[in-house]
Amino acid sequence: MEQQLWIWIMVGVTFTLYIGIAIWSRASSTKEFYVAGEGVSPLANVLATAADWMSAASFISMAGIISFTGYDGSVYLMGWTGGYVLLALLLAPYLRKFGQFTVPDFIGDRYYSKTARAVAVFCALIVSFTYIAGQMRGVGLVFSRYLSVDINTGVFIGMGIVLFYAVLGGMKGITYTQAPQYCVLIFAFLVPAIFISMIMTGVAIPQIGMGLEGADGIYLLEKLDGLHKELGFHQYTSGSKSTLDVFLITAALMMGTAGLPHVIVRFFTVKKVRDARKSAGWALLFIAILYTTAPAIAVFARTNLIQTVSNKSYETLPEWFSNWETTGLLTYTDKNLDGLVQYVADPEINELVIDKDIIVMANPEIADLPNWVIGLMAAGALAAALSTAAGLLLVISSSVSHDLLKKIIYPKITDKEELIAARVASVFAVILAGYFGINPPDFVAATVALAFGLAAASFFPAIVMGIFSKRMNKEGVISGMVVGISLMLFYMMKFKLGFFGGGTSEDWWFGVSPEGFGTLAMCANILVAILISYRTPAPPKAVQLMVDEIRKP
Amino acid sequence: MEKPDNTYWRTNLKYLSILLSIWFLVSFGFGILFANFMNQFQIGGFKLGFWFAQQGSIYVFVVLIFLYVFLMNRLDDKTLE
Numbered sequence: 001m002e003q004q005l006w007i008w009i010m011v012g013v014t015f016t017l018y019i020g021i022a023i024w025s026r027a028s029s030t031k032e033f034y035v036a037g038e039g040v041s042p043l044a045n046v047l048a049t050a051a052d053w054m055s056a057a058s059f060i061s062m063a064g065i066i067s068f069t070g071y072d073g074s075v076y077l078m079g080w081t082g083g084y085v086l087l088a089l090l091l092a093p094y095l096r097k098f099g100q101f102t103v104p105d106f107i108g109d110r111y112y113s114k115t116a117r118a119v120a121v122f123c124a125l126i127v128s129f130t131y132i133a134g135q136m137r138g139v140g141l142v143f144s145r146y147l148s149v150d151i152n153t154g155v156f157i158g159m160g161i162v163l164f165y166a167v168l169g170g171m172k173g174i175t176y177t178q179a180p181q182y183c184v185l186i187f188a189f190l191v192p193a194i195f196i197s198m199i200m201t202g203v204a205i206p207q208i209g210m211g212l213e214g215a216d217g218i219y220l221l222e223k224l225d226g227l228h229k230e231l232g233f234h235q236y237t238s239g240s241k242s243t244l245d246v247f248l249i250t251a252a253l254m255m256g257t258a259g260l261p262h263v264i265v266r267f268f269t270v271k272k273v274r275d276a277r278k279s280a281g282w283a284l285l286f287i288a289i290l291y292t293t294a295p296a297i298a299v300f301a302r303t304n305l306i307q308t309v310s311n312k313s314y315e316t317l318p319e320w321f322s323n324w325e326t327t328g329l330l331t332y333t334d335k336n337l338d339g340l341v342q343y344v345a346d347p348e349i350n351e352l353v354i355d356k357d358i359i360v361m362a363n364p365e366i367a368d369l370p371n372w373v374i375g376l377m378a379a380g381a382l383a384a385a386l387s388t389a390a391g392l393l394l395v396i397s398s399s400v401s402h403d404l405l406k407k408i409i410y411p412k413i414t415d416k417e418e419l420i421a422a423r424v425a426s427v428f429a430v431i432l433a434g435y436f437g438i439n440p441p442d443f444v445a446a447t448v449a450l451a452f453g454l455a456a457a458s459f460f461p462a463i464v465m466g467i468f469s470k471r472m473n474k475e476g477v478i479s480g481m482v483v484g485i486s487l488m489l490f491y492m493m494k495f496k497l498g499f500f501g502g503g504t505s506e507d508w509w510f511g512v513s514p515e516g517f518g519t520l521a522m523c524a525n526i527l528v529a530i531l532i533s534y535r536t537p538a539p540p541k542a543v544q545l546m547v548d549e550i551r552k553p
Numbered sequence: 554m555e556k557p558d559n560t561y562w563r564t565n566l567k568y569l570s571i572l573l574s575i576w577f578l579v580s581f582g583f584g585i586l587f588a589n590f591m592n593q594f595q596i597g598g599f600k601l602g603f604w605f606a607q608q609g610s611i612y613v614f615v616v617l618i619f620l621y622v623f624l625m626n627r628l629d630d631k632t633l634e
Contacts, residue, residue: 074607077610081611084581085573085576211597221598221600
């Protein structure tokens with residue numbers, strides 16, 4: 001019971017804080033609502049960017065995925081951090097110099113076309129919705145595990161809270177709540193990692209600890225490779241995916257990261273162009289703290305897990321084992337009835353099935369850490385899921401009220417009316433996202449990872465070409481975006497959802513997985529855009545001058 | 554008027570190509586394409602290719618952005634003088 005009490009205290013205190021901040025920082029103009037009046041303090045903005053970026057997936061699932069796949073999990077580590085280099089060098093400073101509210105604003109003005117803007121709005125909505133539905137589901141899962149309510153009730157509570165501060169505060173409220181959310185989530189992620197690193201290797205820094213010897217004098221990674229070999233898994237440090245696929249998935253995740261509207265919009269909120277570059281650097285530093293700790297947690301947890309359960313008698317397993325068995329995330333079937341746990345790669349003999357999400361959440365229990373750490377984990381996981389959901393919500397509401405309503409349908413709208421429209425749009429977006437959270441259609445799970453492929457195939461090349469080529473025109477970019485996103489959607493539906501005749505991994509084009517296909521779709525986008533732009537007239541003089549202007553210091 | 558603008562942009566492109574080459578080398582190069590080769594070398598318990606893929610490339614990314622911030626701030630100041 002004491003553990004439950006700690007969870008309620010940690011979650012209660014942090015939630016009260018978020019709501020208090022939301023009331024204090026509510027938005028009063030569209031500028032405050034969309035880009036926080038461009039006046040957010042740099043530190044708050046950077047922390048918010050990091051919190052916005054690290055979702056429930058980064059917090060709960062990533063270390064688990066790495067733990068089970070070893071080297072193959074590197075695609076997420078490099079992909080979700082390397083994109084920030086592209087952002088800082090190729091996009092953020094120029095978009096800030098351009099100085100509007102949204103990504104479709106840039107596409108619409110740079111390519112002097114309402115069609116281009118409409119295509120961009122469409123892409124932004126597809127990308128953001130696939131992403132947010134996954135977040136609401138994550139909020140529900142965390143609530144149900146830690147607060148013992150059912151998942152749907154969890155989703156409703158999450159909807160209510162996000163709605164409250166996103167609708168009231170807009171970008172300003174979101175930014176000021178995300179800053180403390182970052183602190184909560186990173187603290188919750190680091191504390192158990194540091195404790196466990198000390199226990200296993202005697203060094204408090206997990207990034208170093210994962211490369212050291214355990215208590216028996218053998219390097220942890222070496223031991224893990226050995227254990228994996230013994231049990232028939234692929235080697236931990238080399239992985240099982242083809243080099244080509246690892247390459248393309250990493251590239252798609254990087255380019256997708258740099259093309260995600262809810263990440264880019266962060267750089268519209270800083271005061272100066274200089275700040276946009278610097279913010280990207282600090283944001284990546286804060287993100288890197290979690291991303292370099294995750295592989296260490298993965299190694300510690302994997303070693304611990306195998307040593308605790310493999311070939312041990314079921315009767316003598318520690319208490320956390322049965323705790324997690326009741327959640328159904330961990331199942332044991334004694335196939336050969338010898339009372340021991342056979343945990344091996346061969347599915348015929350293997351008796352233990354472990355959900356990847358357990359790794360981070362059960363980590364404190366496995367390492368026997370105090371109950372307040374478990375309460376902290378609950379608050380951290382919720383902070384991760386809520387902050388990302390709120391950031392996405394804002395992109396959706398501004399896409400509707402600003403890009404669609406003001407810039408395309410009804411240009412005469414006043415600032416006050418637009419603000420009301422933005423708030424109404426976010427209410428509808430929350431309800432829709434909540435609906436998908438409660439009734440997750442199969443495609444949501446399949447498409448969250450693919451949102452990156454979609455962003456890579458549509459936005460990333462369109463924005464980069466808009467900045468680095470003066471010759472790129474509307475005909476080229478529109479056909480490029482349409483070809484890129486359609487190819488990606490087609491490949492995703494064919495191989496993930498079984499439309500258009502479906503297919504297995506045997507039928508993948510050039511052996512490329514749907515996750516990696518975004519890179520190829522992006523190449524197709526660029527190729528089509530260049531070919532068409534040279535056969536059609538150059539952009540007008542005014543647009544070329546605009547490009548010159550955003551390139552100046 | 555036209556000329557100094559061009560120098561600024563050219564210098565920027567030069568910085569970009571150098572920094573992005575490093576970006577490519579540490580992640581796609583050391584971490585993926587040459588990972589097997591790099592894995593023959595070891596620092597502590599880390600095989601080098603594996604280390605670049607899960608740790609090293611991320612540290613380099615952070616350094617690269619701050620390097621770009623430094624270079625561009627210096628260039629901005631020089632151009633605006």
